[in-house]
Amino acid sequence: MENExxxxxxxxxxxxxxxxxxxxxxxxxxxxLKRFAxxxxxxxxxxxTACSVTASDEKKEKSxxxxxxxxxxxxxxxxxxERLATVDRLEKMYTERTGxxxxxxxxxxxxxxxxxxxxxxxxxxxxxxCVTACVTENNQDRDSEMQYIRIHEIEDGxxxxxxxxxxxxxxxVPNEGHFYMGTQCxxxxxxxxxxxxxxxxxxxxEDGIVVIDYDWCxxxxxxxxxxxxxxxxxxxxxxxxxxxxxxxxQHYLGNRLRKKGVMEKCTFCIQRSREGQNPxxxxxxxxxxxxxxxxxxxxxxxxxxLENKKVFRLKEDLGTEPKFWYYTD
Amino acid sequence: MSAxxxxxxxxxxxxxxxxxxxxxxxxxxxxxxLVGMYCYxxxxxxxxxxxxxxxxxxxxxxxxxxxxxxxxxxxxxxLVLPTYVLKDMDFAQAVLIGEGLAVAALLMCLAFVxxxxxxxxxxxxxxxxxxxxxxxxxxxxxxxxxxxxYLFINISIPFYILISRYQGKKPNPKIYIPGVIISVFWAVGxxxxxxxxxxxxxxxxxxxxxxxxxxxxxxxxxxxxxxIILVLAIIRRWTKFPITEQTIKKISMIxxxxxxxxxxxxxSELFKEFYAxxxxxxxAVYLFFGLKGKAALVxxxxxxxxMNITATVILTYHKWRNNLTLLYIACGLLFAGIWVEKxxxxxxxxFIPGPYGQITEYLPTQIEVGVTIGIWAMGAxxxxxxxxxxxxxxxxxxxxxx
Numbered sequence: 001m002e003n004e005x006x007x008x009x010x011x012x013x014x015x016x017x018x019x020x021x022x023x024x025x026x027x028x029x030x031x032x033l034k035r036f037a038x039x040x041x042x043x044x045x046x047x048x049t050a051c052s053v054t055a056s057d058e059k060k061e062k063s064x065x066x067x068x069x070x071x072x073x074x075x076x077x078x079x080x081x082e083r084l085a086t087v088d089r090l091e092k093m094y095t096e097r098t099g100x101x102x103x104x105x106x107x108x109x110x111x112x113x114x115x116x117x118x119x120x121x122x123x124x125x126x127x128x129x130c131v132t133a134c135v136t137e138n139n140q141d142r143d144s145e146m147q148y149i150r151i152h153e154i155e156d157g158x159x160x161x162x163x164x165x166x167x168x169x170x171x172x173v174p175n176e177g178h179f180y181m182g183t184q185c186x187x188x189x190x191x192x193x194x195x196x197x198x199x200x201x202x203x204x205x206e207d208g209i210v211v212i213d214y215d216w217c218x219x220x221x222x223x224x225x226x227x228x229x230x231x232x233x234x235x236x237x238x239x240x241x242x243x244x245x246x247x248x249x250q251h252y253l254g255n256r257l258r259k260k261g262v263m264e265k266c267t268f269c270i271q272r273s274r275e276g277q278n279p280x281x282x283x284x285x286x287x288x289x290x291x292x293x294x295x296x297x298x299x300x301x302x303x304x305x306l307e308n309k310k311v312f313r314l315k316e317d318l319g320t321e322p323k324f325w326y327y328t329d
Numbered sequence: 330m331s332a333x334x335x336x337x338x339x340x341x342x343x344x345x346x347x348x349x350x351x352x353x354x355x356x357x358x359x360x361x362x363l364v365g366m367y368c369y370x371x372x373x374x375x376x377x378x379x380x381x382x383x384x385x386x387x388x389x390x391x392x393x394x395x396x397x398x399x400x401x402x403x404x405x406x407x408l409v410l411p412t413y414v415l416k417d418m419d420f421a422q423a424v425l426i427g428e429g430l431a432v433a434a435l436l437m438c439l440a441f442v443x444x445x446x447x448x449x450x451x452x453x454x455x456x457x458x459x460x461x462x463x464x465x466x467x468x469x470x471x472x473x474x475x476x477x478x479y480l481f482i483n484i485s486i487p488f489y490i491l492i493s494r495y496q497g498k499k500p501n502p503k504i505y506i507p508g509v510i511i512s513v514f515w516a517v518g519x520x521x522x523x524x525x526x527x528x529x530x531x532x533x534x535x536x537x538x539x540x541x542x543x544x545x546x547x548x549x550x551x552x553x554x555x556x557i558i559l560v561l562a563i564i565r566r567w568t569k570f571p572i573t574e575q576t577i578k579k580i581s582m583i584x585x586x587x588x589x590x591x592x593x594x595x596x597s598e599l600f601k602e603f604y605a606x607x608x609x610x611x612x613a614v615y616l617f618f619g620l621k622g623k624a625a626l627v628x629x630x631x632x633x634x635x636m637n638i639t640a641t642v643i644l645t646y647h648k649w650r651n652n653l654t655l656l657y658i659a660c661g662l663l664f665a666g667i668w669v670e671k672x673x674x675x676x677x678x679x680f681i682p683g684p685y686g687q688i689t690e691y692l693p694t695q696i697e698v699g700v701t702i703g704i705w706a707m708g709a710x711x712x713x714x715x716x717x718x719x720x721x722x723x724x725x726x727x728x729x730x731x
Contacts, residue, residue, distance in 0.1 A: 070450075074454075074460075074461055077461070144378075150685070152685065161686075162685040162686045163611075163682060163685070163686025163687075164686070165685065165686070167685065167687060183685065192530070192531070192532060195466050195467065196466075196467050196468065196469065196529075196530075197463055197467055198455060198462065198463050198467045198469035198470045198473065199454040199455055199460060199461055199462070199463060200461045200463045201454070215451075216451070216454055217447070217448065217451075218446055218447065218448045218449075218451045218452055218454055218455065219377075219446050219447015219448040219451075220442075220445070220446055220447070220469060221387045221388065221445075221447070222467070222469050222526075224384070224387045225387060225388065225530055225532070225533060225679070225680070226530050226532055227532060227684070228531065228532030228684050229684055230384075230683060230684040230685055230687075233384060234377075234384060234387060234447065235376070235447070236376055236377050236378035236382070236383070237375060237376035237377070237378040238376060260376040260447070261376060261377065261446070261447025261448040262447055262448060263447075318531050318532070319531075
């Protein structure tokens with residue numbers, strides 16, 4: 001009975017995809033596909049080792065894992081079992097590579113949750129503790145100094161003139177006569193980025209978080225062109241996080257280690273928020289400018305702000321319905 | 330079936346034997362392709378950081394060339410329609426060349442898209458059934474379908490006609506005319522869909538403009554046939570293939586009208602951007618005059634516009650257009666001008682300024698240029714092979730022997 005439950009596609013769609021879902025268990029077709037895949041770049045080595053009679057069992061197991069990784073389907077369409085299998089495989093592969101353990105979660109949405117965010121423009125002083133916390137929490141590439149959050153320093157009296165803002169300051173803050181605004185992925189209800197993806201590698205989860213399957217993304221960067229809020233980042237080369245700095249509490253759709261040539265972005269720290277914690281940026285903010293919460297909970301602080309403050313959102317004319325509001329005291 | 334095997338054998342024979350200039354030409358193209366492949370291998374191992382693209386300008390030379398070449402591919406139809414449907418025989422000799430050009434251009438388009446991918450090994454995710462194609466939501470999914478469909482049409486029609494001639498049979502119009510009619514609509518389709526790829530993004534006001542699709546068509550129908558004229562001129566000079574002056578002059582009429590319409594649309598766009606400039610005009614300001622001291626594209630776009638205007642003037646004046654030397658110069662200018670204007674003159678400013686006004690400029694790296702030139706060489710290589718076989722069959726020099 002329980003097994004039957006596990007076989008059901010989680011995302012509610014019956015459509016099958018990917019190697020696992022299409023060719024699973026049929027050995028004759030599997031071997032046919034191996035020949036087809038022989039010509040594909042990264043699979044070639046895996047195939048030759050997997051089929052080799054001389055290679056050691058350990059080596060064979062490793063290539064089988066590479067093979068299964070390469071041909072797995074889109075996470076959105078995986079059954080519970082398939083999700084557990086891929087997470088397990090990724091953990092094993094990491095241990096094999098580094099000798100260390102990571103814990104990758106595949107925790108789904110919590111019922112009756114729709115995450116949202118509010119930013120108090122009066123309180124932010126531009127300390128950028130949120131940025132640092134975000135980079136550490138989410139295992140972002142240290143070499144290119146990738147950051148999901150941007151803090152814009154704007155002169156008083158200019159209004160919300162982003163094109164006059166300084167997004168890359170290196171001076172002491174708060175800078176007299178300036179105010180600060182933070183931007184990141186706004187997890188739009190009607191997100192232009194998910195609409196344009198040619199392979200459905202990015203989508204909105206039930207709890208409102210816009211996520212990316214890093215292993216399904218083909219790296220065309222169409223989503224990046226479609227995002228009006230500069231919310232998306234691309235791995236222009238192999239991202240690198242020093243071994244001792246890797247955050248080992250990971251989520252498949254969140255802060256697990258990425259690879260070269262794929263998109264990534266803020267996930268409201270899905271590995272934390274789905275466990276009932278605040279995202280790292282909220283936790284780190286020394287001024288209390290950041291509020292995260294459940295929009296469906298009438299008693300949440302977030303709902304209080306939305307109902308009692310004069311809130312606004314950026315570029316509302318585009319109709320993207322961001323779940324990220326700004327307000328002042 | 331044996332005819333096909335024979336055709337492949339004969340084609341191999343024809344394409345591997347030739348005069349000294351032919352061998353030098355093919356060797357040169359092969360060398361350039363190898364350089365391109367070497368550059369690409371660096372890109373594959375190091376990632377796209379070896380290109381000039383960044384989070385600011387995330388599409389560059391590859392997507393620019395892709396966009397331009399879709400236009401070249403679509404232009405073949407301007408010759409196909411009059412020949413096969415309207416029975417205008419002046420175009421008959423040109424049409425096979427046009428279709429060969431379309432095939433080469435389409436393969437270049439696909440190569441440019443693949444070169445731009447962060448994960449080319451995962452491209453199978455796009456194959457319906459095996460992966461997921463986000464159809465009809467994503468315009469890139471549409472584009473993949475229409476481009477591959479157009480490629481299929483443009484391979485199958487000439488193939489049918491050539492293999493019939495090869496066997497000494499007359500091609501049956503009942504078989505190829507429906508294909509021709511579909512290809513006419515399809516050509517407009519590939520162009521509109523490619524324009525919609527950009528036009529459908531409200532986040533980029535420079536592209537989010539209803540004129541983009543029609544302007545794509547006008548510039549394509551100018552640049553494509555202009556290239557065909559130049560190619561015909563070369564074929565006329567180097568082979569026995571009979572191409573009359575009449576044919577070239579007829580095609581030049583198409584180029585002229587399209588170039589004129591293209592200029593009108595350009596002026597309409599300039600008026601909209603500069604008569605009452607808004608925040609949304611900043612990309613155009615960057616392109617034409619520079620923004621906050623950043624002006625990398627300014628010399629390019631003014632050169633391109635001067636080329637377009639000069640070419641259009643030459644083409645418009647009958648006496649000049651009918652002078653073949655002047656016509657070839659005009660076609661060359663027009664082709665180069667539109668390549669700039671509709672290539673990186675269209676793609677790059679779409680990203681500048683960025684969503685929050687940040688200005689990041691883009692300059693392609695040597696590796697990017699190497700890959701680009703390599704793909705162009707690949708296109709020329711494919712076209713040379715197709716044209717050589719096609720011409721031999723048409724001249725009756727390559728015949729099926731049982």
